[in-house]
Amino acid sequence: MSTIDKNLTSFINIANDSDFSIHNLPYGIFSETEDGKRRAGVAIGDQVLDLSVLETEGLLSLAGGSYFDKPTLNAFIDSGRDNWTQARQTIQLLLSTDSDALRDNQDLQEKALFKQTDVIMHLPVQVPGFTDFYSSKEHATNVGTMFRDPSNALLPNWTEMPVGYNGRASTVIVSGTDVVRPSGQLKPNAHDRPIFSACKRLDFELETAFVVGKGNTIGQPIAVDKASDHIFGMVLLNDWSARDIQKWEYVPLGPFNAKTFASEVSPWIVTMDALAPFKTSCPTQEPKPLAYLNEKDINNSFDINLSVELLPENAESATVVCETNFKYMYWSMAQQLTHHTITGCKVEVGDMMGSGTISGAAPDSYGSMLEIAWNATKPVTLSSGETRSFIEDGDTVIMKGYSEKDGIRVGFGEVRGKVLPALSFDFDK
């Protein structure tokens, strides 16, 4: 396990509770205006360091070319682990108190540093494939209890494999993008046939996603003890879900329209290098997984605090509705990636793979409104006095995540999305 160098400090003023300490250095894509040039940056405190400027100035040279004056991080990630390491070390040194190259160059600072509140963040990678797993035992049990059979809530395959499904890469959106309430088919119990309607049970799912850093060849599975080499970093993911549409459509081929309208991610990719000091174990896996899923390294999870806040349109403050931790996930990311490729599926740089809703054991650690309000039987009271069983128009959902140890904090920032009213449709013809 990697250790934290507590003596490492930055000349940049960083608040103690900032997610973006010098130990973090997450990568993102930003521009100064909506249509302005997109390039790569690293978050540091409340600022963004423009990596394309460092590259131009000759302060950040990586093997094989230049990577940061580009609208996505794919080329950098694809350039390989040696470059990831080289970039991290170089950037960390440039931002440290010990190095004068940036510290003492006011002109360069003015060119290369931007306030985060002054820039616009974009999707950090072009996402070739989006997959969503279902790896929280508590979540799967809760959903199975509500919708299937409480006495057999967990299906027999659940403890044998990280169950997952293919999502829709085209609707992965970046934090801050408004989400239009979806309309589609749903079937009220009292009706013989479905109706076309705006979703009445709009929900979030608190998840993380990992970003694939190295692909494989089609037909060649990734061994579980090599899988970590294929993972570049992680983001927060709000896997927006239309529960009523999902309930009607999902048998037998799985969720489709209920999920493909928005999968919203945080803009900063926190690298596995930054998260390494926060390694911990997954829960005990019983029965022991089949050999292809059996990891040597039991430190296969991460201690990441996660929360969800709900902010109604005119409320003064947001209400925390969930606090949980990534370490509750039953299946590790390595196991997910290995299982994904075991029949030969090709994965690609930039693929995002969602954890599935991360629920803990207690009701205040459940990762979706469906579970928190227990299928609308226990509505939540917000600080504004309003109650919620699902998400209403005008509500903003904010997810946050961070790791902390020995006073050192490495965080994700947030993924934030606001719900707009459904479109109106006119089918008269």
Add this chain to the structure above:
Amino acid sequence: MSTIDKNLTSFINIANDSDFSIHNLPYGIFSETEDGKRRAGVAIGDQVLDLSVLETEGLLSLAGGSYFDKPTLNAFIDSGRDNWTQARQTIQLLLSTDSDALRDNQDLQEKALFKQTDVIMHLPVQVPGFTDFYSSKEHATNVGTMFRDPSNALLPNWTEMPVGYNGRASTVIVSGTDVVRPSGQLKPNAHDRPIFSACKRLDFELETAFVVGKGNTIGQPIAVDKASDHIFGMVLLNDWSARDIQKWEYVPLGPFNAKTFASEVSPWIVTMDALAPFKTSCPTQEPKPLAYLNEKDINNSFDINLSVELLPENAESATVVCETNFKYMYWSMAQQLTHHTITGCKVEVGDMMGSGTISGAAPDSYGSMLEIAWNATKPVTLSSGETRSFIEDGDTVIMKGYSEKDGIRVGFGEVRGKVLPALSFDFDK
């Protein structure tokens, strides 16, 4: 409905039973060697016309740039319907007996025409998203009868919506690519727990897929009467399936590992313009679909003959195991595309959307071995004397498709894939 100009003939010698008449002109991507330059061509008889040469020579000029000296067709398709029309008219004229520009220019012919047997075909588009529907009533009924409840074979949502799921774009492969038999989790009935094994029930699924020609904006569904404007053309699709892996994994989130090892397509995209003369109706939809799926145009399907042949490793000839027709599909492509976007999902140029297995009413028109051999209870005898319930190592599966009317033929060629033995795994550590 568009009519066929029967007087249109080519100066190129085209066999009467060729799929690639002058009325067809499907687009593909080819190279002369495996690593050679990829560029766009059109199939004509047993030859390929190199469109990049026509462009260079100034014989094929389209609005907005040049499109054919590229390794995929995405830019051409994305350039819009006016260009599709312009390209088709120009190429058809150049290949016709009436035009001398190519007919009388031997040098140009030598530069621009290649024998199909001398070139290598590649995936015609970069595929951003791959979706698979489930739109044959006969197939869904057969599968439901075998695996669920014969008295309720068709699930209640099936007649209300074109049920579909997200597939894996990264494993869409082109005809001729060998397929390694997948290994994964399967659960024999006699076992308490699953085993890791090579798939024992490897199957094909006879499908077509349409290629999206025009995307939408996220949050903005495509109206059903506009959906045809968003479809560029069609290919044949063998949706390779591992039935035993599928059976164990698919509840509740749908097929995943069972499908993501190979989705094999024919190399030539037959355009909707070429297929227009073969329009016909879908089967009557009862109950009448909800308004958002209700098409004005009842000529919303196509009369396309489809077949599957099986060729064992050392057999002298292939055996036809299925003959069916695209027109049996219950849901139209327009309805599929509209349903796909109804909650706001974004679709993109190059997306491929599979029809689902196309089964007819009679056993010899079933589109998968699962149905043809009725869950291994009625093995098929091949011309070699061997029998098959599923696909064995060394077998080649060949799918063909064509439309024909008034002596005019517009065909797809074939999608052909051979099964290689499973990898051997060593999990000792």
